[in-house]
Amino acid sequence: MTSPLGFYQAQLKDAPVMYELLAQAGIEVPRSRMICVPLNADYHDTKPSAYVYDTHITDYGDSDCRYDLLDVAQHWCGLPFTQAVALIARLASITAPWEFDGTVRQACYQRQSPRKTAADPNDYATLAMRCEEAFWAQATCAAEAAATYLIGRGLIASALHYRLGVLDSTVTAQPPSSTWRGMITFPTWDHGRLLALKGRNLLPKDSGRELRNLKGTGTSVYGLDQLRPGTTPVLVVEGETDVLSVWEAFKGEIDVVGIPGAPHWRCLAHPALDGRPLQVCLDLDEAGRTAVEQARRWAVDVGRPLRVLDGVGDKNDVLVQQGPAELRRRLKTAAEQTQRKIARRLA
Incomplete structure (x- = not known):
């Protein structure tokens, strides 16, 4: 049987x-x-x-x-x-060798959450959760516009994975200001604690596009809560969109985090990254090159393993224009080239 x-x-x-x-x-x-x-x-x-x-x-x-x-x-x-x-x-309408004759227990929930102080940054967690619900409910024009924008950037699956939201008219939590209405929200979670929250309007590049950081939630590495346990290498990119783009290309096969802009490379000292080799792949502009050199000197001073991957550029542009396979190829090629350079130096 x-x-x-x-x-x-x-x-x-x-x-x-x-x-x-x-x-x-x-x-x-x-x-x-x-x-x-x-x-x-x-x-x-x-x-x-x-x-x-x-x-x-x-x-x-x-x-x-x-x-x-x-x-x-x-x-x-x-x-x-x-x-x-x-x-x-x-x-499932499938005949089983055993009859069901049990009693299902009805679900119950904790009715009151712990009181929070006004200074607790988790006060903004309610806003982030409400925005997430609003995005996936797709009940307003703002939510549909946000979904259309993310689909156009090739980021709809990663939007779910990283819990993006939209601050539309259905969100009852208090918004930071009227300028946040209609923005896509990018929360940074770490073990259920909200570390940072950003909002982006839907305008294209060079058309007034704006990324706002919610005052009071701090600045943090993006994607910490998605790191797998262990000491595997971590790919470091610049910004939330690049993190989402890499996830779309690899579907979680590699660990990736994003620093909130090239000048914030010091965020790499976060305890969650301790003991893990870093592979830094920032944008190719002057700010990105400067940040890479500063991060490289920092890694030498503190004894951290850090490698720099060159020649990839804007990850989302590659994803949208040439597809996830091309982004995977470029990142893998950059990693192999860096490995060959190290091997030649050791030889």
């Missing part, structure tokens, strides 16, 4: 019934697909941080977890293993 785990892996793990399974526990999925993780799971939160797919849930908040159908049925719905498999099979 087939084991429950074998049956699940063979026939159920890719069944597109996550919405129906959540409904069993009384969890309604909004248009944004962002929900809170309930108290009866291994982790809970008080703000929407988990994105619902048809076959699984990815939590982009503090827990940084991925829940499949079996995880939700067991830990969110409170079912024993065999009954969890039987319920998923019933929802």
Whole structure:
């Protein structure tokens, strides 16, 4: 007789019934697909941080977890293993060797979040989350315009991964100023804590395009929360758009972070980057070249492994004009050329 785990892996793990399974526990999925993780799971939160797919849930908040159908049925719905498999099979209209006769536990949530002080930069986390919900709800012209802009830059998948948003008319949190209305928001998260928040209007280059940093949230390396554990090399680029472009090209196969402009290369001293080799690939303008030389001298002084990749230019321009394969090729070629230069010097 087939084991429950074998049956699940063979026939159920890719069944597109996550919405129906959540409904069993009384969890309604909004248009944004962002929900809170309930108290009866291994982790809970008080703000929407988990994105619902048809076959699984990815939590982009503090827990940084991925829940499949079996995880939700067991830990969110409170079912024993065999009954969890039987319920998923019933929802998928697949006959299982076991009948479902259990009782689904209804989800509950923490009702009150801890009080924050006025000086806590996480006060802006509410604004970032509301903007994220507004973008994925696509209920306003501003949200549609933001999506159109990002699609045109080839960044729509990375926008979800890095939790971009839009400050449209549906956002109830207090905006910093009226100029932020309609801007795309770029939050910088680190273990659920908001380190920085930027907003960009939708104008093209040389047409008044503006990138604003939210006063009070600080300046930080972008993409820290997406670094994989370990000591693998980290590609360092300039700005949020370049980070998103590299992610689109490699789909998370490499670790990449962005400094908030060439003059801010000192952000590379962040503790999250300690012990990891750095591969710096900034823009080819004068500011980028100056920052590279300063970062190189800093790395020598503090004993940090740092390599400079040359000849790539604006990553988003390459992505949009020539495609992700070309951006991958250029970055890989630059890394190989740098490796050959080092080998020649050692020889």
